[in-house]
Amino acid sequence: MKKSLIALAVLAASGASFAQVTITGNYTAGYKSSVTSASTVATGATGAQAVTQLIAGGNAGNATGDASGLGIDTSLVTFTAKEDLGGGMSVVAEMNIDGMNRGGISGGDSSLKLTTSVGRVTLQTYKPVDYLSGGISGVGGVGMDNKVFPARGLKDAAGFDTKLGPVYVGLAHMEQASASGGSTSGVGMGLGAGGSGAAGTTGQRLNSLSVTYLGGALTANANYLVYDGRTDNVNTSYKDVIRAAASYDFGVAKLGGGVSVLTVTGGGTLTDSLIAVSVPVGALTLGANFAQETYSGTVVQAGIAGTAGALDQTRNGYGLSATYALSKRTSLIANYANWLPYAGANRNSETNLLISHSF
Numbered sequence: 031m032k033k034s035l036i037a038l039a040v041l042a043a044s045g046a047s048f049a050q051v052t053i054t055g056n057y058t059a060g061y062k063s064s065v066t067s068a069s070t071v072a073t074g075a076t077g078a079q080a081v082t083q084l085i086a087g088g089n090a091g092n093a094t095g096d097a098s099g100l101g102i103d104t105s106l107v108t109f110t111a112k113e114d115l116g117g118g119m120s121v122v123a124e125m126n127i128d129g130m131n132r133g134g135i136s137g138g139d140s141s142l143k144l145t146t147s148v149g150r151v152t153l154q155t156y157k158p159v160d161y162l163s164g165g166i167s168g169v170g171g172v173g174m175d176n177k178v179f180p181a182r183g184l185k186d187a188a189g190f191d192t193k194l195g196p197v198y199v200g201l202a203h204m205e206q207a208s209a210s211g212g213s214t215s216g217v218g219m220g221l222g223a224g225g226s227g228a229a230g231t232t233g234q235r236l237n238s239l240s241v242t243y244l245g246g247a248l249t250a251n252a253n254y255l256v257y258d259g260r261t262d263n264v265n266t267s268y269k270d271v272i273r274a275a276a277s278y279d280f281g282v283a284k285l286g287g288g289v290s291v292l293t294v295t296g297g298g299t300l301t302d303s304l305i306a307v308s309v310p311v312g313a314l315t316l317g318a319n320f321a322q323e324t325y326s327g328t329v330v331q332a333g334i335a336g337t338a339g340a341l342d343q344t345r346n347g348y349g350l351s352a353t354y355a356l357s358k359r360t361s362l363i364a365n366y367a368n369w370l371p372y373a374g375a376n377r378n379s380e381t382n383l384l385i386s387h388s389f
Contacts, residue, residue, distance in 0.1 A: 055107040058363070060384035063098035064090070067375040087181035088345075088371030090380055103384055105130040106138060118147045149192030152202075157184050162304040163319060163349075166242075166251050167275035167288035170308030170317020172349025172367040177378070178321040179302050180292075183207060183233065198242040206233040234258065234268055250276035264296030265328050265341070283309045298327035317351040321369075343373035359388045 066089050107130070111123045122145075126138025141154035159165055160175035160182060175182050189202030240253040255271040275288025285307050292300040306319035328341035347369025354362045363384040371378050 050112045052110045052112075053107065054110070054389065056104050056386065056388045057102075057106075058104040058384050058386040059100075059102045060363075060382065061098070061100050062103075062380065062382050063096075064092040064378070064380045065096055065376075066090070066092045066094050066378050067371055068094050087176035088178075088369075088378070090177050090367075090378065092378070092380060102131055103382070104386070108138075120145045149190055152187070152189045152191070154189075155184065155186050157182055161253070161273055161290060162275060162288045162302060163306070163321060165275055165288070166249050166277050167286035167304055168306055168319070169277050169284045169286035170306045170315075171319025171351055172365045172380075174304065174319070174321040174347055174349065174367070174369070177367060177369045177371075177380075178323050178345055178347040179290075180300075189238075196243055196245045198240075198244070200238070200240045200242070202238040202240075203235070204238065205235050236268075247279040248276065249278075250274070265294060265298060267295045269293045269295050283307055296327070296329040298325065298329065300325050313355045315353045315355075317353075318349065320346070320348045322346040345370040345372060361386045 105128070107127045109125045109127075112120065113122075114120050122143045123141070124143075125140045127135055128138030129135060139154065139156035141152060141156065143153075144151045160168070160173055160179055162168060162179060163171065163174040183206050185204045185206045187202050187204040189200055191198055191200035234257045236255050236257045238253060238255050240251060243250045252274045253271075255268075255273075257268040257270060271290060271292045273288065273290035275286070277284060277286035285305075287305040288303070290302040292302075294300070301324045302321070303323075304319060304321045306317065308315055308317040322344065323346070324342075324344040326342045347367060349365060349367040351363070351365040353364075356362065363382065363386055366379070366381050368377055368379045
């Protein structure tokens with residue numbers, strides 16, 4: 031159940047103005063077991079494993095070898111403040127406090143959204159969901175970012191979106207930390223650091239154009255991303271991304287799928303694809319997905335061994351999930367993922383048994 035507080039926001043000459051503050055959250059905890067292949071990237075590997083893990087990750091954040099134990103998966107509190115500005119305008123501010131445990135608290139997503147008669151302006155620091163396994167096409171199974179697909183990083187962003195009938199059009203500019211410079215820390219790049227921050231910390235900036243269709247049972251999206259701040263490593267420096275995804279609800283089952291084609295500055299392409307399905311059976315929802323990634327067109331450069339195309343490879347993975355709703359706010363969750371982190375490796379796996387409660 032949402033808990034609402036009425037807080038005094040601003041005192042103006044015209045009188046007092048009030049903001050509605052809503053507090054929501056989620057706590058998920060349980061047991062995880064993982065089997066993770068050893069990585070040799072840190073010791074100077076220059077083969078297929080090094081290139082793949084630099085551009086796309088692959089360990090899901092798990093420790094090398096066999097690991098298992100109890101702990102917290104999610105501990106999140108969200109504060110949302112809304113205010114009507116009059117004249118058809120409103121503002122929404124949202125702040126998350128994430129990762130709360132006895133060791134401390136880390137930052138979560140935060141945003142400020144101004145809605146006008148022509149569209150919405152958004153300023154935010156956030157960690158995007160994985161486009162395929164966590165987005166429109168990700169209707170079932172397990173998230174595949176940092177398994178088969180590239181690991182997600184934190185971003186500072188400014189954007190505008192507007193609604194044209196059932197279609198939403200969005201434009202955005204984003205700044206991100208480098209893969210090795212703290213992109214998984216509790217904050218984004220920080221004010222004033224997005225274009226020319228410290229070496230090894232500042233990542234590539236990007237611009238995004240997206241079109242989303244919401245029409246009953248069908249949801250679809252197409253997105254184009256173009257990057258600047260390209261690095262000397264032409265096998266791992268992004269040039270642009272073209273991607274599309276869709277899902278359709280048949281009632282007895284929901285089917286989703288999508289594809290993403292990333293081009294690097296050396297001309298190589300990283301092609302990701304996914305298909306997923308979820309089936310409700312009373313209070314139980316079963317899900318499955320299959321993901322594949324193919325890197326083709328790798329080139330020879332300093333520090334990368336082999337001939338042109340020698341590092342090309344394909345990796346894949348699948349996920350199975352089951353969620354049982356004890357109530358509208360409490361669920362039991364079991365999921366399993368199995369994936370190939372890089373060519374020639376043993377397959378990785380991860381199992382989660384969780385209980386989740388939202389408020």
